[in-house]
Amino acid sequence: EPEVTQTPSHQVTQMGQEVILRCVPISNHLYFYWYRQILGQKVEFLVSFYNNEISEKSEIFDDQFSVERPDGSNFTLKIRSTKLEDSAMYFCASSEALRRGARHGYTFGSGTRLTVV
Amino acid sequence: SQELEQSPQSLIVQEGKNLTINCTSSKTLYGLYWYKQKYGEGLIFLMMLQKGGEEKSHEKITAKLDEKKQQSSLHITASQPSHAGIYLCGADTNAGKSTFGDGTTLTVKP
Numbered sequence: 001e002p003e004v005t006q007t008p009s010h011q012v013t014q015m016g017q018e019v020i021l022r023c024v025p026i027s028n029h030l031y032f033y034w035y036r037q038i039l040g041q042k043v044e045f046l047v048s049f050y051n052n053e054i055s056e057k058s059e060i061f062d063d064q065f066s067v068e069r070p071d072g073s074n075f076t077l078k079i080r081s082t083k084l085e086d087s088a089m090y091f092c093a094s095s096e097a098l099r100r101g102a103r104h105g106y107t108f109g110s111g112t113r114l115t116v117v
Numbered sequence: 118s119q120e121l122e123q124s125p126q127s128l129i130v131q132e133g134k135n136l137t138i139n140c141t142s143s144k145t146l147y148g149l150y151w152y153k154q155k156y157g158e159g160l161i162f163l164m165m166l167q168k169g170g171e172e173k174s175h176e177k178i179t180a181k182l183d184e185k186k187q188q189s190s191l192h193i194t195a196s197q198p199s200h201a202g203i204y205l206c207g208a209d210t211n212a213g214k215s216t217f218g219d220g221t222t223l224t225v226k227p
Contacts, residue, residue: 039157042219043160045217091160
């Protein structure tokens, strides 16, 4: 069964530092996503990415965040100048395609737990 | 913006009992997804429903989407301890954007 792989599984960083969270989507998927889940809260959409550009982003995804697909296999989320409130589980996901507004073959990674101290 | 409401918030059942979790949307759903999550872990995709009236089953879990595409239910038959976890519904609002319910925490007592 193909998987979305995320690294690292845990990351501890000091406030103000930059972090890069890495994801390897499923190889034939075209759409890539980042979500986050603050402990005990809802899963929140951050950003979707298609054809090497951001296709949708939420209000959370401000200038502190950026995404990149640097080499055709990795998909990264960069968080600049981290704050305590950035502590959360960050999930990457990928999907095959969108058909009539819904995603198909949608798979989540197991997440990176980011702790900002 | 689209909101998803899940009910109940938590559920404790005896092993072997059936249970239902509901997910209600304020708007018509393009795609409705059910996931299972163990606390602090990743999301496991269970099922996707797209058409009004659609019903899908996987092992002892059945999910339905109503005709109006605004409500979905997840039904577990003869629950087992392995079914315990947090069940989340998610929906597509626009292409490439999605929202999630708060989750339903299921405990199955042996």
